[in-house]
Amino acid sequence: xxFDLFNPTEEHRMLREMVAEFTTNEVEPQAAEHxxxxxxxxxxxxxxxxLGLLGITVPEEGGGAGMDTVASVIVHHELSKxxxxxxxxxxxxxxxxxxxxxxxxxxxxxxxxxxKVLTGEWIAGMxxxxxxxxxxxxxxSSTAVRDGDDWILNGVKTYITNGCEAHCFQVYAKxxxxxxxxxxxxxxxxxxxSHHIDKLGMRGSTMSELIFEDCRVPGNNLLGExxxxxxxxxxxxxxxxxxxxxxxxxxxxxxxxxxxSHAHERKAFGQSINRFGQIQKYIGDSYAMxxxxxxxxxxxxxxxxxxxxxRIGSDAAKLFxxxxxxxxxxxxMQVMGGQGxxxxxxxxxxxxxxxxxxxxxxxxxxxxxxxxxxxxxKFRQ
Amino acid sequence: MKIGVCIKSTPxxxxxxxxxxxxxxxxxxxxxxATSPYDMFAIEEAVQTKEATGGEVIxxxxxxxxxxxxxxxxxxxxxxxxxxxxDDGLAKADSLSFATSLAKAIExxxxxxxxxxxxxxxxxxxxxxxxxxxxxxxxxxxxxTDFELDGESFKAVRAVGGGVEEVITGNLPVxxxxxxxxxxxxxAKLPMIVKAKKKPLATKSLADLGLTADDVAPIVTLSNYxxxxxxxxxxxxxxxxxxxxxxxxxxxxxxxxxx
Ligand SMILES: Cc1cc2nc3c(=O)[nH]c(=O)nc-3n(C[C@H](O)[C@H](O)[C@H](O)COP(=O)(O)OP(=O)(O)OC[C@H]3O[C@@H](n4cnc5c(N)ncnc54)[C@H](O)[C@@H]3O)c2cc1C
Numbered sequence: 001x002x003f004d005l006f007n008p009t010e011e012h013r014m015l016r017e018m019v020a021e022f023t024t025n026e027v028e029p030q031a032a033e034h035x036x037x038x039x040x041x042x043x044x045x046x047x048x049x050x051l052g053l054l055g056i057t058v059p060e061e062g063g064g065a066g067m068d069t070v071a072s073v074i075v076h077h078e079l080s081k082x083x084x085x086x087x088x089x090x091x092x093x094x095x096x097x098x099x100x101x102x103x104x105x106x107x108x109x110x111x112x113x114x115x116k117v118l119t120g121e122w123i124a125g126m127x128x129x130x131x132x133x134x135x136x137x138x139x140x141s142s143t144a145v146r147d148g149d150d151w152i153l154n155g156v157k158t159y160i161t162n163g164c165e166a167h168c169f170q171v172y173a174k175x176x177x178x179x180x181x182x183x184x185x186x187x188x189x190x191x192x193x194s195h196h197i198d199k200l201g202m203r204g205s206t207m208s209e210l211i212f213e214d215c216r217v218p219g220n221n222l223l224g225e226x227x228x229x230x231x232x233x234x235x236x237x238x239x240x241x242x243x244x245x246x247x248x249x250x251x252x253x254x255x256x257x258x259x260x261s262h263a264h265e266r267k268a269f270g271q272s273i274n275r276f277g278q279i280q281k282y283i284g285d286s287y288a289m290x291x292x293x294x295x296x297x298x299x300x301x302x303x304x305x306x307x308x309x310x311r312i313g314s315d316a317a318k319l320f321x322x323x324x325x326x327x328x329x330x331x332x333m334q335v336m337g338g339q340g341x342x343x344x345x346x347x348x349x350x351x352x353x354x355x356x357x358x359x360x361x362x363x364x365x366x367x368x369x370x371x372x373x374x375x376x377x378k379f380r381q
Numbered sequence: 382m383k384i385g386v387c388i389k390s391t392p393x394x395x396x397x398x399x400x401x402x403x404x405x406x407x408x409x410x411x412x413x414x415a416t417s418p419y420d421m422f423a424i425e426e427a428v429q430t431k432e433a434t435g436g437e438v439i440x441x442x443x444x445x446x447x448x449x450x451x452x453x454x455x456x457x458x459x460x461x462x463x464x465x466x467x468d469d470g471l472a473k474a475d476s477l478s479f480a481t482s483l484a485k486a487i488e489x490x491x492x493x494x495x496x497x498x499x500x501x502x503x504x505x506x507x508x509x510x511x512x513x514x515x516x517x518x519x520x521x522x523x524x525x526t527d528f529e530l531d532g533e534s535f536k537a538v539r540a541v542g543g544g545v546e547e548v549i550t551g552n553l554p555v556x557x558x559x560x561x562x563x564x565x566x567x568x569a570k571l572p573m574i575v576k577a578k579k580k581p582l583a584t585k586s587l588a589d590l591g592l593t594a595d596d597v598a599p600i601v602t603l604s605n606y607x608x609x610x611x612x613x614x615x616x617x618x619x620x621x622x623x624x625x626x627x628x629x630x631x632x633x634x635x636x637x638x639x640x
Contacts, residue, residue: 014454014574022568052571065571 005298008070015071019078022051031083034204035349038196040089040165041204042123048090049120057099057239057306062110063118064102069239069304072099073297076243080250082346084353085204087247088360092161092205093117095243097124100236101170103306104181104223113168113183122167127157127210128233134159135366137233142173142212144180149219151182153190153212159360163208164196171210172229179229183221190215201352238304238314240361245297245318248325248357251350252290255325255332258347259283262336273335282331290328293321312374319367322357329354382436382553385492386427387483387513388420388455390448391503400606407606409446416451419498421458421566422559427496428459429564430530437461439490443482445472449582457569457577464490468587475599476504480512482597485590488517493554494535499524500558514556521556522549526563 007013026047034041048054056072058064065071072095079087098117101124102110116122133139142155153173160169168185184191194209224232260283263274273279300313329351333340340347358364392398393413401408416424427438440455440463442448452463466482487495497510507523514521526546527538536550537557569577587597616632618625634640 010450010453011574011578013450014457014569014577015571017454018457018569018571018574050570051568052573056571060572060575065575067571067575 005295005302007074008302011067012070012074015067016074016078018051019053019075020081022047023078023082027079027086028082031086031204031346032343032349034083035085036203036343038198038203038206040123040162040206041086042120042165044086045089045093045123046120048094049118053090054094054120055098055102055114055118056094058102058114058118062102063114064098068301069242070298070301072239073242073246073301077246077250077253080247080353081254083204084247084251084350084356085202087204087250088202088356089162089205091240091243091247092125093120093123093166095236095240096126096161097166097168097170099239100126100232101183101223103235104170104228104232105183108220109183109223116167123162123165125160125162125166125169127160127169127171129157129159131156131158131209135363138179138230140172140174140179142171144173144175144182144217146175147216151217151219151222153182153184153215153217155212157210157212158194159197159207160193160210161205161207163193163210164206169210170223170232171212172233173212175226178227179233180226181223181229181232182217183223184210184212184215184217188215188217200355201349202356203352234311235306235309237362238309238311241314241318241367242297242301242304244357244361245293245314245321246301248318248321248354249290249293249297251325251354252286252293252328255328255347255350256283256286256290258345259286259332259335262332262339266336279335282335286328286331289324293317293324296320311370312378315362315367315370315374318357318362319364319371322364325354325357326351382434382494383490383492384427384430384436384438385441385487385490385495386420386423386438386460387441387487387495387497387509388424388452389417389498389501389503390414390442390444390446390451391417391501394418394502400608404606405604414446414448414451416455417498417501417503419500419502419559419561420455421498422561422563423496423498423557424455424458424460425564425566426528426557426559427494428567430494430528431459434530439464439492441483441486442466443471443474443479443486445469445474449584452582453577454569456580456582457574458567459573460580462581463583465582465584466587466590467584470587470594470597473599473602474597475601476506476508477512477601478597478599480509480516482587482590482592483509484513484516485592486585487513489590494530495519495554495556497556497558499560510556510558517554517556519554519556520551521558522551523558524560525557526560528557528563 055064060066117124144151144153171182171184190213192211197207266273297317300317304310332347393415396412399408431438438460440460443466464486500507522537524539525537529536533553539547541547
């Protein structure tokens with residue numbers, strides 16, 4: 001059989017078919033409602049747990065599926081054809097927490113948390129960004145100091161996806177100026193969350209602040225070593241960026257499909273509007289850029305894993321794919337005219353969702369910055 | 382107990398069906414294959430029966446083509462192993478050719494309960510399950526909407542139309558064909574997808590089953606395919622219900638002459 005970049009093994013293909021079926025039957029019907037209400041569907045997340053999707057990148061001995069970055073990309077890609085907002089909540093849970101936590105934790109910590117987060121009994125998230133430090137993440141000001149066996153955390157994290165629902169968070173704070181990783185339960189004394197931060201798109205997920213006021217965290221909730229946070233953060237950002245890029249691809253795929261069938265069915269001046277050159281440009285350009293994003297994302301995904309670092313690839317994939325989702329959603333809306341702008345059809349929702357990929361998990365500018373730095377190091381050694 | 386399930390790879394319901402240039406057969410080019418939808422109910426019932434009573438579930442497929450992809454996917458739903466009968470001798474198979482090969486394989490595996498879909502979504506012949514039962518010398522119950530097994534005895538409910546249900550009881554062995562509503566097929570869980578790769582899938586030729594080409598020679602051959610005639614234009618009547626109803630009856634009587 002010939003090599004298939006998008007489904008490198010039979011398991012990948014079966015996974016894609018399963019998630020596609022699940023998306024059509026279970027995810028699509030609930031998407032519009034959660035978008036309007038701005039709520040995350042916790043039950044749907046638990047269904048993902050039942051299907052084994054929450055620990056996709058966790059080895060089998062850790063209770064996961066033992067699959068790779070391509071598999072995670074496939075799930076984000078398929079889910080986002082219907083509900084990028086829910087896919088973002090899924091990303092925060094399965095990658096920002098589960099994947100990140102698994103590779104940073106010890107056996108005792110895994111035993112305490114993994115069973116709960118793999119089933120979705122516990123929802124989880126990750127706190128890195130602060131009001132004063134986003135792109136400049138190393139400039140974070142949250143601190144942790146030792147107090148007997150415990151750690152005392154102070155600071156504020158913001159824009160934390162799943163902040164409203166999560167039972168636990170992976171949190172970065174500085175110990176004597178060195179970024180260190182902790183797992184913090186929602187009921188830790190001294191941790192509170194702000195109100196739900198309302199937003200333009202991705203409304204099938206929620207976000208809030210995490211406020212640490214002399215928050216007392218047990219000593220055995222330190223992940224790895226003091227100062228180990230940098231490696232955890234950077235390693236996880238690569239798979240996160242590919243998953244976000246895949247979400248943009250899902251949006252683009254759905255929008256191409258919608259615009260092609262609409263342009264065929266909609267008649268104006270006595271013919272299908274797909275007979276007009278300007279409409280053909282929207283369709284042709286959208287398809288071409290979607291295919292280019294697909295090839296780039298899946299090609300890079302083959303070379304990203306817990307032990308394979310590839311920041312150049314993952315930054316490039318997200319830098320390229322993020323605007324593709326946005327532009328293709330915009331093209332679809334233009335092809336649909338007034339219908340595209342109306343709530344009755346999914347395009348306006350996808351259009352609002354698409355913009356996030358240019359900001360979250362690293363802004364376009366941060367990818368350009370990283371690429372320049374990494375490429376300079378590579379070519380000027 | 383060994384529970385068999387016969388499944389057929391048929392063109393996915395979203396595939397465009399095209400006819401070969403010569404018109405002698407359907408084109409297989411560009412077709413996306415999938416397990417026939419009613420077979421999904423059969424697989425689910427077999428797996429649920431196994432979960433309730435123990436035993437193992439074996440999938441059977443028969444084709445001239447390689448069906449291992451679709452069968453592997455079905456294994457991720459819970460069956461334990463599969464027998465794929467693949468032989469060029471089945472290229473022009475009719476219902477009896479398929480039934481003959483499936484019955485032989487079922488017999489060889491020692492199954493005592495067999496589930497199938499009520500019909501395959503391609504040929505729509507509704508013949509193979511009854512033929513398999515006949516060749517095995519077993520009874521069969523078709524279009525089953527509820528199934529219970531208690532030891533060796535079963536109770537099957539079948540819809541006979543007009544809202545009437547028939548309840549059939551009997552003893553194994555039996556062939557049961559699944560109607561929609563029998564159960565809700567599950568999704569393949571990811572750990573099962575990963576395990577499916579390791580489950581035994583045996584590919585067998587007709588000779589492996591002790592059959593010759595003559596044993597499966599088709600009695601029915603299809604020689605000419607034509608696409609259905611294009612549908613005429615659709616007329617949409619405008620106005621309120623009373624006017625359009627009147628106009629519809631007038632047209633049906635005077636123009637279509639069907640009333
Ligand atoms: C919906 C959503 C969900 C999120 N979920 C999470 C989450 O779960 N956990 C989490 O920790 N964070 C989360 N974030 C935060 C996200 O990662 C940050 O918003 C992002 O990293 C950008 O940081 P910022 O918003 O502070 O923007 P800033 O860093 O203030 O950037 C503002 C502008 O300045 C530009 N800029 C900054 N520095 C440079 C530079 N050196 N060179 C050139 N341009 C520069 C940026 O590119 C941008 O255009 C989420 C954000 C959103 C919107």
